[in-house]
Each structure stands twice: as C-alpha cells, then as structure tokens.
Amino acid sequence: MALQQIKFYQAGSFVVGNRLLDPDQRSVQARTERSNTLTSGHRACQGCGEALGARYVLDAAMRATGGRLVAANATGCLEVFSTPYPESSWQLPWLHSLFGNAPAVASGIAAALKVKGRTDIRVIGQGGDGGTMDIGFACLSGMFERNDDVLYVCYDNEAYMNTGVQRSSATPPAARTANTKPVGATTGNEFGQGKSLPLIAMAHEIPYVATATVAELRDLEHKIERAMEYRGARYVHVFVPCPLGWGSASSDAVRLARLAKESGLFPVFEAEDGEVVDVSKIRRPVPVEEYLRPQRRYAHLFGTPPQTDVIAQIQARADRNIRRFGLLDEEATP
Ligand SMILES: Cc1ncc(C[n+]2csc(CCOP(=O)(O)OP(=O)(O)O)c2C)c(N)n1
Ligand code: SF4
Ligand SMILES: [Mg+2]
Numbered sequence: 001m002a003l004q005q006i007k008f009y010q011a012g013s014f015v016v017g018n019r020l021l022d023p024d025q026r027s028v029q030a031r032t033e034r035s036n037t038l039t040s041g042h043r044a045c046q047g048c049g050e051a052l053g054a055r056y057v058l059d060a061a062m063r064a065t066g067g068r069l070v071a072a073n074a075t076g077c078l079e080v081f082s083t084p085y086p087e088s089s090w091q092l093p094w095l096h097s098l099f100g101n102a103p104a105v106a107s108g109i110a111a112a113l114k115v116k117g118r119t120d121i122r123v124i125g126q127g128g129d130g131g132t133m134d135i136g137f138a139c140l141s142g143m144f145e146r147n148d149d150v151l152y153v154c155y156d157n158e159a160y161m162n163t164g165v166q167r168s169s170a171t172p173p174a175a176r177t178a179n180t181k182p183v184g185a186t187t188g189n190e191f192g193q194g195k196s197l198p199l200i201a202m203a204h205e206i207p208y209v210a211t212a213t214v215a216e217l218r219d220l221e222h223k224i225e226r227a228m229e230y231r232g233a234r235y236v237h238v239f240v241p242c243p244l245g246w247g248s249a250s251s252d253a254v255r256l257a258r259l260a261k262e263s264g265l266f267p268v269f270e271a272e273d274g275e276v277v278d279v280s281k282i283r284r285p286v287p288v289e290e291y292l293r294p295q296r297r298y299a300h301l302f303g304t305p306p307q308t309d310v311i312a313q314i315q316a317r318a319d320r321n322i323r324r325f326g327l328l329d330e331e332a333t334p
Pocket of ligand 2: 162
C-alpha cells in the first residue's frame with residue numbers, strides 16, 4: 001500500500017501552521033493576549049473580507065505598538081458596519097473622519113501627538129478603495145509627500161460597496177457594478193481605466209509600501225508589523241473580497257483572494273523607498289477563468305457564447321503582472 005505523503009510546507013511559512021511553531025513565532029491571532037481590536041458584534045456581511053482584513057491589521061498594529069495606537073477611519077462599509085450609533089466594535093481610540101479626508105485627519109493626529117511629545121503613540125488611517133483611491137486621493141498624496149508619520153491601510157473590495165456597489169477606480173475591467181452594467185457594446189467596466197495605488201504610493205518614494213490579501217493572513221500581519229518599524233508615511237493595500245458586491249459565496253472570500261494572487265491579477269509585494277524589495281511568488285498558477293467564474297459580477301462573460309476575447313484580455317493583464325513583478329518561479333510555469 002502506498003504511503004500517504006504529508007506536506008508540512010505550512011511550518012514557518014506565512015500561511016498557517018501555528019501548532020507547528022514555537023509560541024513566540026505564532027501569529028498574533030493565535031495568541032490569547034490578542035487585543036480583539038475589531039471585536040465581535042459588528043454587522044458586516046457573512047464572509048466579509050474587509051472585516052477579516054481589518055481585524056488582522058489592527059490586532060497586528062496594536063501588538064507592534066504595545067497598544068498605543070489611534071485610528072482614523074473613512075466613511076465606508078468598515079465604518080458603517082462597526083459603529084451603528086450608539087454602538088462600537090472598536091477597542092482602541094477610533095475616529096470617524098469624512099469619506100474623503102481620513103489621511104488628512106490621521107496626519108493631524110500625528111502632528112498633534114508630535115507637538116505633545118507623544119511619539120510613542122502611533123497613528124493608523126484606513127478606508128475602502130473609494131475613500132482612499134478616489135475622493136481621498138489628494139489627502140493621501142499630501143500625507144505621502146510630507147512623509148507624515150502615519151500607516152495608511154486601504155481595504156480594496158474594488159467598488160463602493162457601502163452605497164450599493166458603484167464603480168471605483170479600483171474596479172477591474174469587465175466587472176459588473178451598479179453603474180457599469182453588462183449591456184451595450186462594452187459589457188461591464190471599461191478596459192483602460194483605473195489606477196494602481198500601490199505603484200502611485202511607490203512613486204512618492206515613501207519608506208514602506210506593501211500589498212497583501214486575506215488569503216495569506218500571516219503575511220498580512222507580518223507586513224503590518226514591518227510597517228510599524230518605520231517612521232514616516234507607510235501604505236498597505238489589502239485585497240478584500242466582498243461577497244455581496246461580487247456575487248460570490250460567503251465561504252469563497254478567502255479562496256477568491258488566493259485565486260486573485262495565484263492568477264497574477266493581484267500582485268503581492270513589498271517596496272522600500274520606491275523600489276520593490278520582495279514579491280510573493282505564485283505557488284500554483286491558475287488561469288484567470290478559475291478566479292472569474294465563481295463571481296456573478298463576471299457572469300456575462302460566461303454566457304452563450306462566452307466572451308472569450310474579453311477573458312483573453314483579462315488573462316493578458318494577469319500575464320503582464322506576472323512578467324512585471326516576476327511572480328513565477330521557473331519550475332512553477334503553468
Ligand atoms: C462626500 C461624500 N460623498 C459620498 C458619500 C457617500 N458614501 C459613503 S461611503 C461611500 C462608498 C465607500 O466605498 P469604499 O471607500 O470603497 O468603501 P467600501 O464601502 O467599499 O468598503 C460613499 C459613496 C459620503 N459619505 N460623502
Ligand atoms: S457589502 Fe461587502 S464590504 Fe460591505 S460588509 Fe458586506 S461583504 Fe463587507
Ligand atoms: Mg470599496
């Protein structure tokens with residue numbers, strides 16, 4: 001009888017494997033003393049990637065700062081589901097800014113703490129892709145170029161979810177949203193629009209920029225801890241599936257985040273002073289179709305006949321990322 005092979009590849013990686021590691025190497029979430037910064041009782045949808053990401057980000061930041069942390073939070077799902085008046089799920093000093101000025105509010109808090117000589121207290125700004133990449137973009141660019149001592153975290157679910165799934169500059173091509181309907185000559189969101197905020201952040205040559213997904217939560221924790229080692233402006237962009245807006249199963253949030261990375265559509269990397277210093281290689285290359293199919297926002301691509309030309313254009317975008325960031329090891333070619 002053939003022996004079953006057991007793979008212990010998780011040990012020491014940023015995936016799982018806590019039971020296989022020494023206690024001091026275990027993830028923040030595996031520790032009984034974790035701060036539960038975004039605690040239970042909030043009203044996020046089941047399987048919300050943003051709630052999952054925020055919990056890991058804030059607990060890791062709290063651990064890295066010894067609990068001396070203040071957060072400024074833009075309007076959006078994260079703020080709405082966590083603070084229905086008069087309740088709050090936050091267990092840290094937390095301010096709700098406007099939709100568009102969370103980076104400026106965070107900068108102001110950092111400046112006030114500096115004046116008071118309280119540089120031991122650190123500041124985090126956070127918001128969705130709309131609040132960060134669209135309406136808050138000018139405030140964020142100012143925060144970057146002044147090198148204000150703030151870690152800003154963008155939770156990217158690729159649309160304005162809080163107000164009913166409208167397109168943002170993070171919405172990918174061909175995706176259906178409330179205002180990019182799958183009708184007419186070009187179905188869904190147009191190709192050739194949008195922007196990469198991680199690359200724009202790097203162009204400001206700030207000390208630290210990183211991307212992460214909720215599929216690799218240990219990696220996310222690690223990047224938040226690293227970000228807290230720096231002074232000055234830092235930016236972490238987290239890919240967070242939204243079951244409601246994407247029309248996907250709640251149980252698929254982590255799987256979709258993994259497929260976004262493994263297909264090459266969402267490159268996971270770290271940059272210091274404007275230069276990429278590390279990339280997370282693709283472990284099991286997958287065609288973009290495997291990522292697109294489970295999401296109703298792409299259902300129009302898989303009708304009769306399927307829109308193979310559009311799927312090929314999306315594949316070309318993934319392939320460009322793979323080349324640009326060197327995401328594939330030689331031996332992992334598809
Ligand atoms: C100046 C202004 N315009 C519009 C709104 C309405 N609004 C609140 S949240 C939101 C969208 C949030 O999208 P995003 O930042 O991506 O966060 P998500 O809800 O997707 O997490 C909008 C349009 C507002 N609060 N203020
Ligand atoms: S709409 Fe999306 S982002 Fe908002 S709470 Fe639900 S799953 Fe989370
Ligand atoms: Mg959003």
